[in-house]
Amino acid sequence: MTTTENAAIHTIEQPSIAAGHDLIESGLERDALVTVFGRCTVDYDGRASSQLDAGDRHVMLKPDGTTLVHTDEGQQPVNWQPPGCEHAVRRVAADDGTEELVLETNRSTPAERLLVRFSTVRQISAFSGTDESDLTLSGTEEDLRTRILDEPELLGTGFTPLATERETPAGAIDIYGEDSSGRAVVVELKRRRVGPDAVSQLRRYVDSLGRDLHADASIRGILVAPSVTDRADRLLAEHGLEFVSLEPIAE
Amino acid sequence: MTTTENAAIHTIEQPSIAAGHDLIESGLERDALVTVFGRCTVDYDGRASSQLDAGDRHVMLKPDGTTLVHTDEGQQPVNWQPPGCEHAVRRVAADDGTEELVLETNRSTPAERLLVRFSTVRQISAFSGTDESDLTLSGTEEDLRTRILDEPELLGTGFTPLATERETPAGAIDIYGEDSSGRAVVVELKRRRVGPDAVSQLRRYVDSLGRDLHADASIRGILVAPSVTDRADRLLAEHGLEFVSLEPIAE
DNA sequence: TGATAGATCTCGGTT
DNA sequence: AACCGAGGTCTATCA
Incomplete structure (x- = not known):
C-alpha cells in the first residue's frame, strides 16, 4: 500500500x-x-x-x-x-x-x-484521490448562441433577438427574434455540420409557433451551423427555411 | 512483472x-x-x-x-x-x-x-492479454425488425413486407410494404420509447416516397416502438401517421 | 471519406 | 421520474 x-x-x-x-x-x-x-x-x-x-x-x-x-x-x-x-x-x-x-x-x-x-x-x-476541478469547455452550441446574441447582424441586417429558449408546444426555440420588417424568426443552432434531423427540428418549431401565433406563413426559420449536408439543404429549400453558416468560435 | x-x-x-x-x-x-x-x-x-x-x-x-x-x-x-x-x-x-x-x-x-x-x-x-470473443446482444432494433418480418400481421391483418432498407431520396425506410388494400406502407422502427424526432423521421420518408411514387396521399406511415411521448403522439396525429406498440423481444 | 441513423446511447436541465 | 435536446457524442453501414 x-x-x-x-x-x-x-x-x-x-x-x-x-x-x-x-x-x-x-x-x-x-x-x-x-x-x-x-x-x-x-x-x-x-x-x-x-x-x-x-x-x-x-x-x-x-x-x-x-x-x-x-x-x-x-x-x-x-x-x-x-x-x-x-x-x-x-x-x-x-x-x-x-x-x-x-x-x-x-x-x-x-x-x-x-x-x-x-x-x-x-x-x-x-x-483513492481528490478531484475538485471542473472542466471548462468551449466550442459548444452555447458559445454559438453567445456569439449571435453579441452580434445579431450575423443573421442579417436588422435581426433582433427577443428571447432564448422560447417555449412552443413543440419545444424550446434556441433564439427567437424578429427581422427588420417585424417578421418572427425562429433560429436553430448547431455547433457542427448538420443533416436532415436538424432541419426537421427547426421545421417543428416554425410550424408550432405558426399555430401559436396564428401567422403560419409569415414566420422565418433560420438554421445556423457551420455547414449542411446535401439532403439537409434540399429539405431546407423544400420548406422555405434558411441557412446561415456560422461556427461556435473564431478561435 | x-x-x-x-x-x-x-x-x-x-x-x-x-x-x-x-x-x-x-x-x-x-x-x-x-x-x-x-x-x-x-x-x-x-x-x-x-x-x-x-x-x-x-x-x-x-x-x-x-x-x-x-x-x-x-x-x-x-x-x-x-x-x-x-x-x-x-x-x-x-x-x-x-x-x-x-x-x-x-x-x-x-x-x-x-x-x-x-x-x-x-x-x-x-x-497484455487476449480477447477473441464477440459480444452477442439482443433487444436491438434489428430484433424488432426480425420479429415483424416473422409475424407481419403484428402491424395489422394483411400487412406484407416488401423490402427492408428501401431507399428514398430522404433516406432508407426500415420496412417497406403494403397493406391488404395495396396501399404502400412505410414502417419506422425504434427499440425504445420515442419522441418527436422519430415522428419527423417517419414523416420525411413518407413525404419522400410520396413524391417518388407520385401518390402522396395514399401512403401510410407506421411508427413501431414500445411507446411514444405525448408530443410525439400529437405529431403523429397532426400528420396522419400511425403508431403500433411493439418491443424488440418478448424475452 | 462523408452521410445517415442507431445506441443498454449519456448527460443536464426542466417540469 | 419523465421529457427533451445536446454531445468533442461514438459506432456501424453504405455510397
Missing part, C-alpha cells in the same frame, strides 16, 4: 480469490475507484441483454455505482452500467469446482444487472 | 518520471493497454477545446489509439481521444523546474490533440 497526501493505492497481483474479494470489498467500502484486470465472462440483462465469452478485460468500478468493462479496442466499453447502481463482490463456486470472483452491478429503474465472472484475476487496484 | 499464459502485467507504483516514461513507452511499443493513475491536468483542442485543472484521475491508453481520462464519477470519461490516434509519452521540464510526465494523443482528421500532464504519478500498469 502506498499513501501520499490523501491519496492511497492498494494493489495486488495474481491474488487469491479470497484476497481479491477482500480488497475489492474494502475498496468499495472506502469509496475508492476499483479496477480489476483478468479473464472474465460478462452477462448483461436490462434494457437489452448481452453475453460475452471469456477474455482478458479491464473492469472499473466507480464509487458512484458506475461499472465499465473495457477491452483493448474501442472508445466505448464493451459492457457497462451507469451511475447510481449498487456494486457487489462475491466468491462463487464455479461449475468445475473451483472458486470464481464475481462482480455484480445492479439497479432497479430500469431493472438492470451486469455480471462479471472472473476465472483468473491478474491485478486488482483500489485508488 | 507477472506473466501467465500470454498475459503479462508490468506495474510500478510511485515511479520516477524516468521509470514511468520507460514503462509507458515499452507498453505502447508492445501494444499493451496502459493505465496511469495520478495527479494531472488535461488540455484538449480539436472539434472543441477544454481545460481541466489538476486532480487525481485514471488514464487509459489503448493500443488502437484510444485515450480515456476518468474521474471517480460518471460513466463518460471527462476527456478522451477516439481510436485511430497516435500516443506519445514525454518527459518535460515544468515551469517550476521539476520534471513532468506528459501523455499526448494526436490525430489529424479532424486535427485534435489531448495533453495529459502529470505532476504526480501514483501507479502505472501495462496489461
